[in-house]
Amino acid sequence: METAVRRIRQALVATAPLLSSLVLVLLGSVPLYAGHIGAVMPQLGIAAVFYWTIYRPDLMTYRAAFAVGLVADIVSGAPLGSTALAVLVVRRIVLAQRRYLIGKPFQVLWTGFLVAALAAAAVSWCTASLYLFRLIDVGPLLVRTVMAMVMFPAVAWLLARCQVMLPMPRAITLQRG
Amino acid sequence: MLKSAHNFLGALQRFALPLFVGLAIGLMVLSRIDNPTVVNVRAELVDVLAPVIDVMSRPTAAIENTVSQIEHFIDVYEENAVLRAENERLLHWQSVARQLDAENRQYSALLSTVVEPREAFVTVRIIGMSSGAFVKTAIVNAGRNDGIQVGQAVTSAEGILGRVIEVGSRSARVLLLTDLNSRVPVMVQQSRAPAVLAGDNSDVVSLVFAADGAAIAVGDRLVTSGEGGLLPPGLPVGVVTGREGGVWRVRLFADPARVEYARVLDYALPGLLPAAREAGAAGELW
Structure with missing residues (x-):
């Protein structure tokens, strides 16, 4: 009985980063019915992947990041794989820089997110321009990046609440080598 | 058996980035050429997610409704004056429209015009x-x-x-x-x-x-x-x-x-x- 409870708990912990990221992706696609604010809604999945790659890279794997991006593409109607590609790039960049970001004041994290969001926007711009065979307007992408910056503290706060509920990573990190 | 599976998972872990980047690019190419399977699978997946998004969109709709109700309540006096003026103007247009409609029917009947299908x-x-x-x-x-x-x-x-x-x-x-x-x-x-x-x-x-x-x-x-x-x-x-x-x-x-x-x-x-x-x-x- 106790092992079953522990297993369920472990499964919940293992999937929490993925599930919370997916919830954010779906939330980001909900219309606000309030005019232009809704039209510049950023891709919240990128913020979630950024956060979890810093704090739980063992749980936000490339596979999980790819799944987050793919669901974002399915919901948004963008070509399948386009957001997934941006999210993979974000994970790669954050993985290389996470030791400079972890345990630092929030402002540092925020600046790190700006770099990651700009990288994601650059990837989106390149893939969209290639896909559509024309140079697309940078303006809307930059507005969305700014919106992502504005919303990041709220997203990070939510995910931090979620992270507090997870047990310390030691056991799982050891298990996965 | 277990060892080979473990090796395979290890290799997967090592090559995860190029593997998934390749997969993403492959999917984009399939989307670009409007592959029917990709289009159908996407529609079916949206179907699965639609009830969840529907539920999630209810609170935002409720908040937006409440906000607009409060706005309407604040503006009720001016809005009433504007609507009265508009109503007068529209009543005039209504009589013009009725007259034009009657004329239009008459002319259409005279010319035996084919009636547009109604949607x-x-x-x-x-x-x-x-x-x-x-x-x-x-x-x-x-x-x-x-x-x-x-x-x-x-x-x-x-x-x-x-x-x-x-x-x-x-x-x-x-x-x-x-x-x-x-x-x-x-x-x-x-x-x-x-x-x-x-x-x-x-x-x-x-x-x-x-x-x-x-x-x-x-x-x-x-x-x-x-x-x-x-x-x-x-x-x-x-x-x-x-x-x-x-x-x-x-x-x-x-x-x-x-x-x-x-x-x-x-x-x-x-x-x-x-x-x-x-x-x-x-x-x-x-």
Whole structure:
């Protein structure tokens, strides 16, 4: 009985980063019915992947990041794989820089997110321009990046609440080598 | 056995990045060539996610309703005065419209004009909205089961919003007029000058294929022309706001970011329908 409870708990912990990221992706696609604010809604999945790659890279794997991006593409109607590609790039960049970001004041994290969001926007711009065979307007992408910056503290706060509920990573990190 | 599985997982872990990047690029290529399997799988997956998004969109709709109710309550006095004045003006227009309608019927009867088919409609709720670098689309909470088909026009009370491009059994995706791939045949309401309305993923849309020297001016109202047989003619589209770089710019009447409930029109043009629908599905007429 106790092992079953522990297993369920472990499964919940293992999937929490993925599930919370997916919830954010779906939330980001909900219309606000309030005019232009809704039209510049950023891709919240990128913020979630950024956060979890810093704090739980063992749980936000490339596979999980790819799944987050793919669901974002399915919901948004963008070509399948386009957001997934941006999210993979974000994970790669954050993985290389996470030791400079972890345990630092929030402002540092925020600046790190700006770099990651700009990288994601650059990837989106390149893939969209290639896909559509024309140079697309940078303006809307930059507005969305700014919106992502504005919303990041709220997203990070939510995910931090979620992270507090997870047990310390030691056991799982050891298990996965 | 266990060891080889472990080795395989280790290799997968090591090559995860190139593997998934390759997969993402492969999927994009399949999307680019409109692979039917990809299109269908996507529609079915949206179907699965639609109820979740629907539930998530309820609180935002409730908040927006409450906010607008409070706004209305604050403005109730001025609004009442404005509405009274508008009501007087509209009553005058009503009598003019009745007279014109009666005259129109008389003339139509005299000339034995063929009666335009009337469209049926389904009322839907917009549950998802996307405004990425690639597309401007919306998801509505009705699909094949409710009679929605690819190519049908989606309108709000103010005017046309877009057309259906993907249909699942209980959800559908709408390509908005502002999308880069959206092309809608329109005409100037007064002069009947034809043109095609094209989106470019920004908030403004423009007129392409307008004839040189066509009778178009700032302030002209645009309606759908019904060319191609997919859209009913006469749906309000927008108003011409100016000319930039030799292209007429248009402000749309309907703002999809504010609309919660919309109508999907089933415009049945007898005889023309199946062929037109297929062409519409393949995106040739648009």
